[in-house]
Amino acid sequence: MDIKLSQTFIAVDDHDKALAFYRDVLGLEVRNDIAYEGMRWVTVGSPSQPDVNIVLEPPIADPNASPADKQAAAELLAKGLLRGVIFSTDDCDATFERISAAGGEVLQEPADQFYGVRDCAFRDPSGNMLRFSQPRSQ
Numbered sequence: 001m002d003i004k005l006s007q008t009f010i011a012v013d014d015h016d017k018a019l020a021f022y023r024d025v026l027g028l029e030v031r032n033d034i035a036y037e038g039m040r041w042v043t044v045g046s047p048s049q050p051d052v053n054i055v056l057e058p059p060i061a062d063p064n065a066s067p068a069d070k071q072a073a074a075e076l077l078a079k080g081l082l083r084g085v086i087f088s089t090d091d092c093d094a095t096f097e098r099i100s101a102a103g104g105e106v107l108q109e110p111a112d113q114f115y116g117v118r119d120c121a122f123r124d125p126s127g128n129m130l131r132f133s134q135p136r137s138q
Contacts (some may be wrong), residue, residue: 006054007043010128011082012060013074015040018056024104026087028054037063054085055075077127084129086119092134096120099132112136 012018019136022028022044032043032054042056059073059082076082089095090120092110100106107129119133 007053007055009057009083009087009122010085010126011073011077012056012124012126012128013059013077014052014125015042015056016043019044021125022054023054023102025099025104039063078091080127080129082128084131086131086133089132089134092118092120092132095132095134 005128010018019030019042023030028044029047030042030044032041034041036046039058041058041061043053044056045053051078059077060070065073073082077097096106096110105123106120107123108131110118110120112118116136117133118136119131121129121131
């Protein structure tokens with residue numbers, strides 16, 4: 001049996017801001033942009049990984065969600081507590097410089113971790129934590 005990652009979801013509160021970040025700052029390509037019942041899903045992905053998709057979705061993808069549930073999801077998103085993604089990079093420091101120069105909200109500058117990677121972290125425009133990880137040379 002062969003199991004591979006196909007899609008992952010990231011909640012965003014403003015698709016246009018998220019798209020500007022994921023497409024224009026990170027360099028991901030837009031693969032799909034769907035609107036349905038007042039909601040929007042935008043699929044992005046790395047050109048080097050055509051079979052892996054990141055879907056930028058509403059915090060609650062349910063048109064029948066209660067106002068209280070929508071508010072609770074918005075509060076969790078604002079605190080950065082819903083999801084996170086770890087990207088791999090071949091140059092953590094250059095990735096950090098590019099994203100920070102574009103105005104990315106820095107959570108952690110590049111640092112060597114005890115578990116064998118050099119990584120850095122940012123928040124996307126919706127508050128989600130994104131890490132960028134590079135294997136350290138042995």
